[in-house]
Amino acid sequence: MTDPARAAVEDPWPAPRAHRPVEATVTLPGSKSLTNRALVLAAVADGPSVVRRALRSRDTSLMAAALTSLGAHVDTTGEDWRVTPGALAGDTSVDCGLAGTVMRFVPPVAGLSTGTVSFDGDPHMRKRPVGQVLGALRALGIDVAGDALPFAVRGTGSVPGGTVVVDASASSQFISALLLAGARYERGVDVRHEGAPVPSLPHIDMTVAMLREHGVGVDDTGPDRWSVAPGPVRAVNHLIEPDLSNAAPFLALAAVSGGTVTVRDWPRHTTQAGDALRDILAAMGCDVSLDDAGLTVAGPDELHGVDLDLHDVGELAPAVAALCALATTPSHLRGIAHIRGHETDRLAALATELGRLGADVTEHPDGLELRPAPLHGGVFRTYADHRMAHAGVVVGAAVDGVLVEDVATTGKTFPDFAGFWAGLLA
Ligand SMILES: O=C(O)C1=C[C@@H](OP(=O)(O)O)[C@@H](O)[C@H](O)C1
Numbered sequence: 001m002t003d004p005a006r007a008a009v010e011d012p013w014p015a016p017r018a019h020r021p022v023e024a025t026v027t028l029p030g031s032k033s034l035t036n037r038a039l040v041l042a043a044v045a046d047g048p049s050v051v052r053r054a055l056r057s058r059d060t061s062l063m064a065a066a067l068t069s070l071g072a073h074v075d076t077t078g079e080d081w082r083v084t085p086g087a088l089a090g091d092t093s094v095d096c097g098l099a100g101t102v103m104r105f106v107p108p109v110a111g112l113s114t115g116t117v118s119f120d121g122d123p124h125m126r127k128r129p130v131g132q133v134l135g136a137l138r139a140l141g142i143d144v145a146g147d148a149l150p151f152a153v154r155g156t157g158s159v160p161g162g163t164v165v166v167d168a169s170a171s172s173q174f175i176s177a178l179l180l181a182g183a184r185y186e187r188g189v190d191v192r193h194e195g196a197p198v199p200s201l202p203h204i205d206m207t208v209a210m211l212r213e214h215g216v217g218v219d220d221t222g223p224d225r226w227s228v229a230p231g232p233v234r235a236v237n238h239l240i241e242p243d244l245s246n247a248a249p250f251l252a253l254a255a256v257s258g259g260t261v262t263v264r265d266w267p268r269h270t271t272q273a274g275d276a277l278r279d280i281l282a283a284m285g286c287d288v289s290l291d292d293a294g295l296t297v298a299g300p301d302e303l304h305g306v307d308l309d310l311h312d313v314g315e316l317a318p319a320v321a322a323l324c325a326l327a328t329t330p331s332h333l334r335g336i337a338h339i340r341g342h343e344t345d346r347l348a349a350l351a352t353e354l355g356r357l358g359a360d361v362t363e364h365p366d367g368l369e370l371r372p373a374p375l376h377g378g379v380f381r382t383y384a385d386h387r388m389a390h391a392g393v394v395v396g397a398a399v400d401g402v403l404v405e406d407v408a409t410t411g412k413t414f415p416d417f418a419g420f421w422a423g424l425l426a
């Protein structure tokens with residue numbers, strides 16, 4: 001599927017400079033993680049529902065298309081997406097693009113269908129890990145051919161379910177995937193993790209919280225163990241919060257320009273991992289406040305480096321690394337070996353591309369060290385990774401002559417990111 005959210009922009013894109021402190025209040029598009037969970041739950045629910053203020057981007061369009069091809073109907077014409085569950089028929093194909101949530105969350109739903117569902121995606125998607133999910137689905141009684149993309153799930157209309165052990169040290173999405181459809185399996189699902197610590201735990205908490213909103217019984221009291229009771233998934237309307245992880249470059253703009261940026265509708269309580277930006281930016285010297293206007297970040301005179309374990313919030317690493325490259329003291333970002341399996345090997349990509357612009361970076365197996373160094377212009381390559389583009393534009397706001405390659409790749413989770421960004425710096 002071509003990318004409808006891919007805006008036509010100059011490539012490489014001259015990242016606009018912030019020549020003065022940026023003062024802005026922004027309304028950001030909805031959360032990818034919340035939208036794609038809401039769509040999956042709506043598709044396996046016991047009646048129609050509405051996903052209000054759904055994110056319209058490549059990842060969510062691919063999810064809507066996948067669920068529609070399985071037999072649910074997702075009407076994406078308005079701002080509020082209407083989902084009507086239907087008989088899950090199978091004998092179809094699913095394009096995962098580069099969306100981890102589509103490649104991991106849809107196969108457990110396909111197991112409930114009555115036909116063969118073939119999965120494939122972008123070239124790099126064939127390298128992203130999914131074997132643990134597919135092995136778990138086999139153990140739960142589903143016929144699955146393959147251990148990586150392309151693979152096929154052959155549904156028989158019902159899934160025995162039961163107990164399964166997975167190693168989710170490469171991605172929290174392995175656990176979320178098994179939980180989201182698990183209530184529809186005959187014996188539910190009881191998932192245990194065995195291996196190095198699971199990354200991105202807030203994302204599993206988000207899955208559990210949303211399942212409970214749908215009336216599903218989930219026991220997550222034991223360490224590394226999650227049990228979903230069999231039963232109906234109640235149809236529930238969701239209102240999607242703004243994507244707090246995608247707020248990172250906008251808040252970073254305040255940090256690097258010494259300006260003030262407010263993100264409207266920042267929730268007081270949220271399951272989104274991106275909420276950690278409040279503490280991260282405060283640790284870097286920003287003034288951070290949350291009130292009825294939203295989350296406001298005021299940049300400091302001098303940005304401090306940080307020593308942070310980002311294991312729970314790895315998706316923030318690219319924007320944070322860009323800030324660290326511009327900081328006046330050294331930084332160490334740790335605990336993020338798993339982001340080598342994201343849209344690209346993000347540790348290698350960040351070390352290479354920040355390094356090409358003059359940053360003093362050391363790549364470690366599980367993180368990055370950055371020391372203060374004068375940066376200069378040049379082409380910042382993005383490897384089809386929306387968050388690499390975010391890192392590039394943040395550096396470009398502070399450094400003359402940064403050209404961001406394929407900035408349109410941001411359409412994965414943000415429609416017309418470049419236009420929106422340029423508007424703030426005009
Ligand atoms: O479940 C989700 O919505 C996500 C989980 C995380 O994945 P990993 O656990 O693979 O880091 C996160 O990085 C990704 O952007 C979204």
Ligand SMILES: C=C(OP(=O)(O)O)C(=O)O
Binds near residue numbers: 098100315343387
């Ligand atoms: C890791 C990410 O995406 P995905 O959902 O494709 O895993 C991300 O958005 O940072």
